[in-house]
Amino acid sequence: MSIDRDTVLKVANLARIRLADDRVEPMTKELSSILDWIEQLQEVDVDGVEAMASTVEVSLPMREDVLAEDQTGGGRPEEVVANAPKTEDHFFVVPKVVE
Amino acid sequence: MSKLTDLTLAGLRDGLGKKEFSAREVTDAYLERAGQAGPLNAFVRITDDIARKQAEDSDARIARGDARPLEGIPLGIKDLFCTKGVTTQAGSHILDGFTPTYESTVSQNLFDDGAVMLGKLNLDEFAMGSSNETSYFGPVVNPWRREGDEAKLTPGGSSGGSSAAVSARLCAGATATDTGGSIRQPASVTGTVGIKPTYGRCSRWGIVAFASSLDQAGPITRDVRDAAIMLKSMAGHDAKDSTSIDCPVPDYEAVLDQGVKGLKIGVPKEYRIDGMPVEIEALWQQGIEWLKDAGAEIVDVSLPMTKYALPVYYIVAPAEASSNLARYDGVKYGLRVEDDNIHEMYSKTRAAGFGAEVQRRILIGTYVLSAGYYDAYYIRAQKVRKKIFDEMMGVLNGVDLLLTPSTPSAAFGLGEKTADPISMYLNDIFTVTANLAGLPGISVPAGLDAQQLPLGLQLIGRPFDEETVFRGAKALEDAAGFTARPGEWWS
Numbered sequence: 209m210s211i212d213r214d215t216v217l218k219v220a221n222l223a224r225i226r227l228a229d230d231r232v233e234p235m236t237k238e239l240s241s242i243l244d245w246i247e248q249l250q251e252v253d254v255d256g257v258e259a260m261a262s263t264v265e266v267s268l269p270m271r272e273d274v275l276a277e278d279q280t281g282g283g284r285p286e287e288v289v290a291n292a293p294k295t296e297d298h299f300f301v302v303p304k305v306v307e
Numbered sequence: 308m309s310k311l312t313d314l315t316l317a318g319l320r321d322g323l324g325k326k327e328f329s330a331r332e333v334t335d336a337y338l339e340r341a342g343q344a345g346p347l348n349a350f351v352r353i354t355d356d357i358a359r360k361q362a363e364d365s366d367a368r369i370a371r372g373d374a375r376p377l378e379g380i381p382l383g384i385k386d387l388f389c390t391k392g393v394t395t396q397a398g399s400h401i402l403d404g405f406t407p408t409y410e411s412t413v414s415q416n417l418f419d420d421g422a423v424m425l426g427k428l429n430l431d432e433f434a435m436g437s438s439n440e441t442s443y444f445g446p447v448v449n450p451w452r453r454e455g456d457e458a459k460l461t462p463g464g465s466s467g468g469s470s471a472a473v474s475a476r477l478c479a480g481a482t483a484t485d486t487g488g489s490i491r492q493p494a495s496v497t498g499t500v501g502i503k504p505t506y507g508r509c510s511r512w513g514i515v516a517f518a519s520s521l522d523q524a525g526p527i528t529r530d531v532r533d534a535a536i537m538l539k540s541m542a543g544h545d546a547k548d549s550t551s552i553d554c555p556v557p558d559y560e561a562v563l564d565q566g567v568k569g570l571k572i573g574v575p576k577e578y579r580i581d582g583m584p585v586e587i588e589a590l591w592q593q594g595i596e597w598l599k600d601a602g603a604e605i606v607d608v609s610l611p612m613t614k615y616a617l618p619v620y621y622i623v624a625p626a627e628a629s630s631n632l633a634r635y636d637g638v639k640y641g642l643r644v645e646d647d648n649i650h651e652m653y654s655k656t657r658a659a660g661f662g663a664e665v666q667r668r669i670l671i672g673t674y675v676l677s678a679g680y681y682d683a684y685y686i687r688a689q690k691v692r693k694k695i696f697d698e699m700m701g702v703l704n705g706v707d708l709l710l711t712p713s714t715p716s717a718a719f720g721l722g723e724k725t726a727d728p729i730s731m732y733l734n735d736i737f738t739v740t741a742n743l744a745g746l747p748g749i750s751v752p753a754g755l756d757a758q759q760l761p762l763g764l765q766l767i768g769r770p771f772d773e774e775t776v777f778r779g780a781k782a783l784e785d786a787a788g789f790t791a792r793p794g795e796w797w798s
Contacts, residue, residue: 211674223629223673224636225666226654238667238728239674245729246618246684252691259689260696262520263745263770264507264550271546279409280547287408291640300638303649 210243211236311336316380316479316533323369323379330369330379333479334362334423337381341425341477346797349462349472351386351444353426354393361423368421377540378421383478385469386427387434388414388524389513393424397515398432398442398465401660402641411513412545413482413524420540425478429468432662433632434489434517437734439467440725441664449497449718450475450793453758457796460718460760463493463734469527470497474793480528480537484514486521487620488738491750494527495713495763498752498791500534500780501527503738505770506745507552509538510545518627519550521620521742531751531780535559538773554771562774563781568602570775572766573706577613578737580715586756587712594710594753594764597786598779608702608709612695616740619695621732622675622688623743628665629672635660667728692743699744703769708779711737713750713763737765747773749780752789761791 216236220227227235275281285298294301311333314322322328341353358381365379389395389407396402410418418424431441438461439447449462450471462471466483470493473481483490485503494501502525509524516522526537539560544553574595579588599605637643637656644655661669675684702709715736724731741748747770750763764783768776 215674216670219670219674219677221654222677223669224633224650224653224657225661225669226651226658228658235667235670239670242621242667242671242728243674246622249615249618249622249684249687249691252612252615252687252694254687254690254694257690257693259686260693261689262550263696263743264552266552269546269549278547284408290408291405293637293641293643302638303647303652305649 210247211240312340312476315529316536319380319479320377320536324374326369330362330365330423331359333379334358334381334425337425337478343798344475344477347448347450347471347475348445349429349447349468349475349477350383350426351396351429351468352394354424357393358423358425361418365421365423375419375421376536377417379423380421380479381423381425382417383425383428383469383472383481384414385430385466385482385484387430387484387515388482389515390414390424390427393427395427395515396443397434398430398444399660399662399665400443400642401635401657405640407513409513412510412547413514413541416543417482417540422540428472428481431465431467432665433515433628434465434484434486435628435664435668436464437488437492437731438724439464440721441662443662446721447471448721450797451497451718451760452794452796453760459721461496461721463496463718465489466493466501466527470494470499470501473497473499473527473529475797480526480533482524482541483527484522484524485742486517486624487742488735490525490527491713491738491748491763491765492734494750496718496761498761498789499527499529500531500749500751501525502534502538502749502773502776503741503747504538504542504773505747507550508542508771508773510543510548510551512545512547516631518624519631520627521624531777531784532560532563534749535563535777552771557774559773559777562778565778566601567598567779567782570603570708570779571606571706572598572603572779573606573608573702573709575608575610575613575709575711577610578711580736583715584756587715587762590754590762590764591712594783597783598710601782601786606706608706610698610702612698613740615691616695616743617732617736619688619691619743620735620739621671622684623692625668625672626676626685627672629669629676632665632669695740696744699740699746707768707775709767711765711767713737713765717756717758717760717762741767746770747776749776751780751783751787753783753787754789755791
């Protein structure tokens with residue numbers, strides 16, 4: 209077991225996924241077997257190797273600092289909230305967060 | 308004349324151009340056929356009205372002599388591509404009723420070239436799976452069956468709806484996406500052609516994100532020519548996607564017949580894995596002979612880092628997925644499970660909305676990114692990824708293409724591998740390296756196994772050199788002469 213029950217519960221809490229009581233044990237086993245299998249990466253010598261996050265070697269493209277007119281350009285509040293379960297005046301409505 | 312749905316995309320294009328039939332007739336023929344294929348569960352939504360409207364527009368354009376490259380060609384769209392005004396759910400409960408207010412760049416490119424949308428195709432939930440069994444809408448069934456056996460087989464994943472629909476001729480071609488092999492692997496087990504282009508070749512804008520540094524769109528089609536035609540329309544630079552590369556898209560169809568004479572094709576010895584069926588080994592050898600006969604020089608190459616590709620993938624992909632899927636919280640769209648406490652609302656929504664495989668991957672991703680494990684798992688995986696990339700690029704310095712099998716087995720039965728995640732993950736063993744290194748790879752149907760199921764061969768090329776990949780694929784296709792079709796048990 210490379211991962212224990214408490215760690216699984218902690219990770220599930222961080223990931224905001226409520227695990228039903230009867231799911232904790234199977235999930236612990238599944239994650240353990242996957243992590244044990246991944247463990248083989250420890251045998252690779254990575255000294256001096258740079259971590260690679262993308263295969264694309266380009267600097268981040270920048271656009272002119274003007275309001276775009278296409279779909280990335282803002283000014284479309286109706287569309288932004290169109291699929292939300294609850295909205296009011298172009299805001300997303302959620303349960304009270306601050307007492 | 309043969310049935311309209313028997314024509315390839317190129318055949319339809321040419322027939323429509325000569326006005327031998329109308330786009331409306333083609334679309335109606337496909338809609339009828341798709342409507343009769345319920346047992347395959349390939350479509351999650353058939354968009355009849357949109358299809359007929361688009362087809363009529365295409366007929367008007369053809370009449371005016373104003374046809375575009377894909378004018379009137381009916382396609383299926385994987386339900387990972389956002390389609391404006393048409394529900395897009397990525398195979399998930401958590402996106403219940405989500406109706407995008409925008410169109411993905413790739414689908415827009417296809418429509419701008421005249422394509423007709425027949426509907427949205429089923430997939431593994433958030434494209435996570437190798438068998439299409441994780442969809443909230445139930446599994447897709449492979450149109451192929453083992454000889455003398457009615458057991459339901461999987462069409463591969465995650466683009467299994469796309470591969471099944473193309474294989475069963477429910478559409479002329481389909482969009483697909485590939486994060487670890489999700490275009491090439493389903494193509495291989497359904498006797499279709501699937502290409503994952505170079506990372507950055509197709510825009511990812513409007514495609515529901517799984518693992519952002521790996522996801523890439525491509526087509527699944529009936530033959531190599533159709534793949535070349537469709538990819539040309541899908542590809543291109545997009546200012547809305549910062550990972551999209553601004554380089555010209557060649558006319559892939561124009562190079563198909565240039566052959567492989569004089570090309571060096573590498574055969575990596577590390578792809579001979581334990582337990583691989585002898586038929587796959589034999590087919591691979593056959594592929595080597597075919598390419599040799601066509602004038603290519605075969606070179607033995609070594610890629611010792613290959614064995615680490617899958618474990619790297621199963622750190623990097625879940626890590627990126629856990630981050631990408633954080634946006635599904637019951638606030639902005641889709642499912643919401645109410646609770647007075649906001650944290651409870653999030654946790655209950657995500658527990659109810661995500662299926663078992665997605666939850667498993669989010670938890671793995673959250674774990675490897677968490678403080679204390681980040682360096683040991685995530686950073687180490689990124690470093691091993693760099694070593695894999697360097698090794699791959701080094702080998703591709705000396706050869707034009709690599710030839711490997713596409714999958715370690717033919718199609719397997721529904722439910723056969725679901726109990727063991729790792730055995731499922733191993734399906735991507737031959738395909739995943741191309742994603743980690745961002746390289747183009749294609750699967751071409753090359754033969755049948757003893758149970759009369761299709762098997763594919765894969766060619767991997769240099770970045771942005773899809774042209775050579777297509778040349779090799781056409782040579783393989785010509786030599787293989789694959790004409791087998793699944794029996795039409797479903798209609």
